[in-house]
Amino acid sequence: MLQQAFLLVIFVTLAATSPIEITPFVVNGTDARIEEFPFLVSLQWRFNDSTFIHYCGGTILNKDWVLTAAHCLNDDDPTTNQIEYGTTVISHGSKGINTVYFERTIIHEKFDPFTLFHDIGLIKTKSPMTIVLFEYKVKLPIPSDYFSTGTPAVLAGWGRTGTDAEISTILQKVSYQIYSQSDCADLHEEEIHYNNICAGIEGGYKGQCKGDSGGPLLVDGVQVGIVSWSNKPCAEPPYPGVFTAVAPYINWIKENTMLNIKLRMFIQIKD
Numbered sequence: 001m002l003q004q005a006f007l008l009v010i011f012v013t014l015a016a017t018s019p020i021e022i023t024p025f026v027v028n029g030t031d032a033r034i035e036e037f038p039f040l041v042s043l044q045w046r047f048n049d050s051t052f053i054h055y056c057g058g059t060i061l062n063k064d065w066v067l068t069a070a071h072c073l074n075d076d077d078p079t080t081n082q083i084e085y086g087t088t089v090i091s092h093g094s095k096g097i098n099t100v101y102f103e104r105t106i107i108h109e110k111f112d113p114f115t116l117f118h119d120i121g122l123i124k125t126k127s128p129m130t131i132v133l134f135e136y137k138v139k140l141p142i143p144s145d146y147f148s149t150g151t152p153a154v155l156a157g158w159g160r161t162g163t164d165a166e167i168s169t170i171l172q173k174v175s176y177q178i179y180s181q182s183d184c185a186d187l188h189e190e191e192i193h194y195n196n197i198c199a200g201i202e203g204g205y206k207g208q209c210k211g212d213s214g215g216p217l218l219v220d221g222v223q224v225g226i227v228s229w230s231n232k233p234c235a236e237p238p239y240p241g242v243f244t245a246v247a248p249y250i251n252w253i254k255e256n257t258m259l260n261i262k263l264r265m266f267i268q269i270k271d
């Protein structure tokens, strides 16, 4: 009860006074298909029994666990929220078909809702997600991976197509490149933490907006970042998007899910 009240306070406070806008959807992206990003899911809050509203993205670690941003989990009762998965077009506004409820959420113990430091969290699903058509587990970087300035990257999500626009029910993607930490810090007044990774597109007008939060930044199909925040209005130059880097949190993910990881050129959860 205490914890629920605390989370509710954070949620309300964040909405009202956070110095950082935590609302990163894809602006000026192109239509994508779920087969390209089979691990991508939509987090949806319950409006009533038949209506669920998309509010964040996430990625599938295995059939029971989803990775997302901590700021997507500040809810008083997460068990009424659902995950919609395995679909290009989300049902936003109805119940959906491939859906599963949250069982519980794990927010990084050092998450700071004001600076969005350690903006990473996990969702355990109430029942297993059943995806049979394709390999759906996201690939994660190994802890020592480093992604240099200019590396091509891809962002995908169902976020808003403009600051005041509607969310997109059709999955969108946009090509980005990795920015250097120091350029990213110089461009922003807000603090860029050592566990952030920044990516954007020179010239702007394409990129993340409200509702993309929690979704993935990918390099060669490996999730290197989690959408955390961006300057507003969405995609306005010269600001790149700010992400939680995934590589430094591999052990945190392992300890909190108790899942076995499979180490190759990248990391994936063993079933």
Ligand SMILES: *[C@@H]1O[C@H](CO)[C@@H](O)[C@H](O)[C@H]1NC(C)=O
Residues within 6 Å of the ligand: 047, 048, 049, 050, 051
């Ligand atoms: C849920 O809300 C929607 C949108 O307002 C409405 O159309 C629908 O009838 C409601 N359903 C229930 C079960 O209350």
Ligand SMILES: *[C@@H]1O[C@H](CO)[C@@H](O)[C@H](O)[C@H]1NC(C)=O
Residues within 6 Å of the ligand: 027, 028, 161, 162, 163, 205, 206, 234, 235, 236
């Ligand atoms: C989308 O791109 C067009 C053309 O480059 C630009 O005029 C428009 O401002 C962009 N939309 C947003 C919301 O940035």
